[in-house]
Amino acid sequence: MQKISIDIQKTGGFISLDEVKKQAGNVLACQQKLHDKSGAGNDFLGWMELPEAITSEELKTIKATADRLSEQSDVVVVTGIGGSYLGARAVIDALSNSFDFLMADRKRPVVLYAGQNIGEDYSHELLELLKDKSFSVVVISKSGTTTEPAIAFRLLKELLEKKHGANEVKNRIVAITDESKGALRTLADREGYQTYVIPDDVGGRFSVLTPVGLLPIAVAGFDIEKLVEGARDMVKATAPDVSFEDNPAAVYAAARNLLYQSGKKTEILVNYHPKLHFLAEWWKQLYGESEGKENKGIFPAAVDFTTDLHSMGQWIQEGERTIFETVISVENSNHTVKVPSDKDDLDSLNYIAGKRVDEVNKMAELGTLVAHVDGGVPNIRISVPQLNEYFLGQLIFFFEKACGISGYVLGVNPFDQPGVEAYKKNMFALLGKPGFEKETEEIRKKL
Numbered sequence: 502m503q504k505i506s507i508d509i510q511k512t513g514g515f516i517s518l519d520e521v522k523k524q525a526g527n528v529l530a531c532q533q534k535l536h537d538k539s540g541a542g543n544d545f546l547g548w549m550e551l552p553e554a555i556t557s558e559e560l561k562t563i564k565a566t567a568d569r570l571s572e573q574s575d576v577v578v579v580t581g582i583g584g585s586y587l588g589a590r591a592v593i594d595a596l597s598n599s600f601d602f603l604m605a606d607r608k609r610p611v612v613l614y615a616g617q618n619i620g621e622d623y624s625h626e627l628l629e630l631l632k633d634k635s636f637s638v639v640v641i642s643k644s645g646t647t648t649e650p651a652i653a654f655r656l657l658k659e660l661l662e663k664k665h666g667a668n669e670v671k672n673r674i675v676a677i678t679d680e681s682k683g684a685l686r687t688l689a690d691r692e693g694y695q696t697y698v699i700p701d702d703v704g705g706r707f708s709v710l711t712p713v714g715l716l717p718i719a720v721a722g723f724d725i726e727k728l729v730e731g732a733r734d735m736v737k738a739t740a741p742d743v744s745f746e747d748n749p750a751a752v753y754a755a756a757r758n759l760l761y762q763s764g765k766k767t768e769i770l771v772n773y774h775p776k777l778h779f780l781a782e783w784w785k786q787l788y789g790e791s792e793g794k795e796n797k798g799i800f801p802a803a804v805d806f807t808t809d810l811h812s813m814g815q816w817i818q819e820g821e822r823t824i825f826e827t828v829i830s831v832e833n834s835n836h837t838v839k840v841p842s843d844k845d846d847l848d849s850l851n852y853i854a855g856k857r858v859d860e861v862n863k864m865a866e867l868g869t870l871v872a873h874v875d876g877g878v879p880n881i882r883i884s885v886p887q888l889n890e891y892f893l894g895q896l897i898f899f900f901e902k903a904c905g906i907s908g909y910v911l912g913v914n915p916f917d918q919p920g921v922e923a924y925k926k927n928m929f930a931l932l933g934k935p936g937f938e939k940e941t942e943e944i945r946k947k948l
């Protein structure tokens with residue numbers, strides 16, 4: 502099996518590589534807690550079994566729904582926030598043509614996103630655009646009560662009803678939510694929407710390999726079987742019988758925790774392909790919500806290189822030395838473009854004429870690696886052979902598994918997110934939500 506791999510050699514000047522190896526016992530014990538279901542948050546470990554549990558029948562059903570939505574729509578609006586949209590967007594963006602939205606001769610609908618913000622202009626512009634389009638909505642909320650997607654869904658449903666009448670609307674909405682509870686489940690059952698279930702034991706940020714991610718990814722025309730196959734192979738590559746050195750999730754969890762203990766408090770996920778921007782957004786939620794608690798946890802940040810070398814490069818090279826980088830390095834591009842020769846050579850680029858653009862990108866990557874390590878920034882490198890469904894499936898499961906292990910190494914429950922409630926409570930109090938009268942009074946005193 503060809504697989505993604507991890508290289509921690511360039512952390513060696515900052516933490517001892519022997520020390521990383523010495524973590525094997527503790528890290529594998531933390532991994533075992535995931536497998537035994539004996540650690541904190543053990544009722545949210547369903548994601549561990551997803552790749553192997555999902556059947557080809559289930560995948561076929563998801564594909565059939567995706568094809569139906571695709572046939573009837575120019576646009577499919579994926580409506581959700583956090584774990585209820587980031588995984589889908591990460592994979593769709595990573596696999597799509599960068600100029601997909603301008604492609605005239607399309608086989609699949611354009612996938613747009615709603616409910617991931619409360620920007621009024623965003624809402625207005627989306628609704629204006631959709632007025633003249635044939636569109637469907639995939640509304641995703643595990644709790645079924647999250648404010649942002651609930652507002653967006655109200656607006657989209659109202660527009661669908663105006664355009665098509667209440668009867669047709671139910672063919673244009675698919676709801677992905679809890680099996681039995683929450684406002685979205687109640688509405689979906691009442692209106693007769695097609696639904697998919699987010700299992701109780703799978704938290705939002707670990708749900709990309711459920712219909713939450715798989716349906717939108719299939720709508721966009723990508724191969725969800727290959728995605729799951731990649732994840733399945735990563736389940737094997739990180740299984741309890743694999744040695745510490747051969748288990749990339751264990752090595753990643755060990756190295757990043759040692760770096761954290763040595764004072765490197767921020768991890769910057771680096772990519773050299775703009776298509777991976779949203780993979781980093783997905784990763785930020787995964788690690789941020791899982792580890793940032795009890796006043797500890799690595800701060801997960803991200804940059805797109807070489808773009809951000811011209812904005813954040815200065816800080817990374819010479820700013821406060823509390824950071825380390827984890828680079829997602831894609832070994833092979835999917836297309837070939839060569840730098841042309843120019844007879845005048847005014848830009849002095851002829852020395853690279855004939856070279857592939859990817860070779861230039863790779864040298865930028867290598868040059869940056871050496872510069873940043875020299876500048877005091879440890880570097881972890883995750884090699885991905887190619888950007889396709891199979892390796893993205895591997896990468897997703899790799900990061901999820903490492904996250905579970907890493908949270909236990911840090912000593913927190915990686916599967917809850919109590920801190921997210923604070924802003925919600927204040928927002929409800931400020932909006933005057935019934936039942937929040939006491940909070941309204943309290944917060945007003947603080948303003």
Ligand SMILES: O=P(O)(O)OC[C@H]1O[C@](O)(CO)[C@@H](O)[C@@H]1O
Nearest residue numbers: 583584585642643644647705921
């Ligand atoms: O799917 P839901 O319940 O709408 O939640 C969306 C997101 O909101 C959070 O619960 C945080 O409020 C995330 O953990 C989650 O991914």
